[in-house]
Amino acid sequence: SQQGEEDPQALSIQEGENATMNCSYKTSINNLQWYRQNSGRGLVHLILIRSNEREKHSGRLRVTLDTSKKSSSLLITASRAADTASYFCATENTGGFKTIFGAGTRLFVKA
């Protein structure tokens, strides 16, 4: 079974608004990563946050990690129509090599 659980499953917003997606996981992790996927094709790596980090920024992206609550959030500011995609969180567990993905959040940004 997948470890990460994203919330919400789908999100529809207007261009220019902010989009927030949440992810929860179950076991101890080395790091948590966020990916974007357009139209069922390959995944694009957005940002990686390590277990000893609490917040990370990359352009219009802001990721937070709360290891006590086993949760993370991805904030996309000033969204654009081109941000329409599926967003996945993925965790690398301690002591393992595999990456576990959640089911994803489908983001629709209306122009």
Added chain:
Amino acid sequence: DAGVTQSPTHLIKTRGQQVTLRCSPKSGHDTVSWYQQALGQGPQFIFQYYEEEERQRGNFPDRFSGHQFPNYSSELNVNALLLGDSALYLCASSLVLAGAEQFFGPGTRLTVL
């Protein structure tokens, strides 16, 4: 630098057949992981190869097997195909370091009829 490449792009097979999917990693990468992504779901880890050995395996039956070649490219083989094997198969390459960023290929869309 050509990123991760996969072939073929699309494939249609019938139940019971066997299929081989191929992946060439990003230049400089030594580790290849394979994922299965069913429609509307997140990718599920199949296995990872490093130094031509399977390093870790997800919850997939033995019908799923793989191989890594000395040039780090990899193959995914699926025997006795089932309808439920229809999915997008993604290959990702990385360095062997823990927490290294994975680069994904565009995937192979397998349809089993």
